[in-house]
Amino acid sequence: MGAYISLPTWWQNLEQRYRFVLGECLDCGAYNFPADGACSVCSSLTTFREVEPEGTGEIVTKTVMEEGAPPEFESYLQREGTIGVVIVELDEGVLVPGMLTDCDPYAPERGDRVERTIRRIYEQEGIVRYGAKFRPVVE
Template structure:
């Protein structure tokens, strides 16, 4: 079994997973995503304002996950679909996030490629479908 995320823990992360809600540090002005107790940039800010991220960004890096390298929660997907791409996206607001890429272009993924967040099923655990964001070419 993979990394277990309890239903209460998952529900606490719904704003980030469903609406891409981050926080802007009132000390340094940088955007933290996912939200933190202390700003990960200045390590001094602990007051924040909520900010909904646009979901637009560019591919900073990527890899292809093959069936044997898939985390257990994605083993079924890897079995049904084979390998799948995972990207590190630099959002236009600054944070970098990791997510699957859906509908990759036939010509291949490129660094700097514009992408946009889309709301999708991530996996199912304990009979609950876990939704969240993935990215697709913009």
């Protein structure tokens, strides 16, 4: 059937799905997302210390998808017409990808401030999967 994320796989990372919980490498101090396996900076197979990020950051890159979506998001695309996806540099200095919400996805630009908010991500096998999306910070 192609790529597929099982429910147990989804549940293994709920703190990352909801709050982007980072891992600080005990060897080199680098923050990792997701903190899983070797450190992305020093390759050490150490354990990570959990770090709770603020959940805010700046847009580094953005795309607005209009034609085609992963099957998990096809109904969302049909309904909304677009899917905005950003790669955000969290204030802790780590890049994370996420969907835009609560805005016209064409409006936010590189450098704009965004914050995480819990949303319905998609539904599969009759179970709704929740996680974080990004919305513009209202000053």
